[in-house]
Amino acid sequence: MYERRVITKSEFHYMRVSLDVQNPAKALPVELTNVYFKQAVTAALTRLFGDIGGAMVAVDVLKYNEGDRSAILRVHSHNLVKLWSALTLTDRYMSRKCAFRVHQVSPYLMGLAVNSREYEHT
Template identity: 40%
Template sequence: MYKKVVSKGCLDFCYMKVRLDFEEGTHAHIDIVAFKQIILEAAQSMFGLALSCSLIDVLIYEKSSRTAVLRIPNINLSKIWSALSLYSNMNGLSCAFRILQISPHLMALSGNSRLMSLEVVEH
């Protein structure tokens, strides 16, 4: 027997693709543990310990570009977004988080229509 399940309303998690940029000339090599620590520090500095203890998971991390995909509870999305947007100093180095993509579905972060190029095939 086939049963169709339709979910209405908000999903539990949202996915955010972010990149940590530094000033030109600054070469900071950050591993995944340090990257997550910076995110927690940004959340704690803006909203205190309560938010920094929430579930923020780093699902994918590219060390060379300092780009990551985060899984964040939907209830905390706007707070984490604002904390990352306003974070500007890591151990005396000027830096900024760039929010690249946000989606309630992880699969949506697999491509970026802004970077897509289409080729015309003539017969």
């Protein structure tokens, strides 16, 4: 017997984000590696939700590009709004003005493979 199953809710959400720094020439006192990027995300959560609230939101950096300071983050679906709001409201990291830009969000990692807004047909 054939049974059709439709998954309506994903356990995780994936985000493609980047960190823009106001003065890139003398931007940060350290190179922004994946460890510092994760720390910036954690600092944003802690700043908005406090120590306990920030610690309860588990965020994984799946892929990080040091060149343009962009990353793919994975977060549990029930914490997506918390992470998104913390990143949106961030204005400083290491006493430098900065802003997180959320480029794409998807419940499936494959959804971040193609961006229809940047697609060019040749």
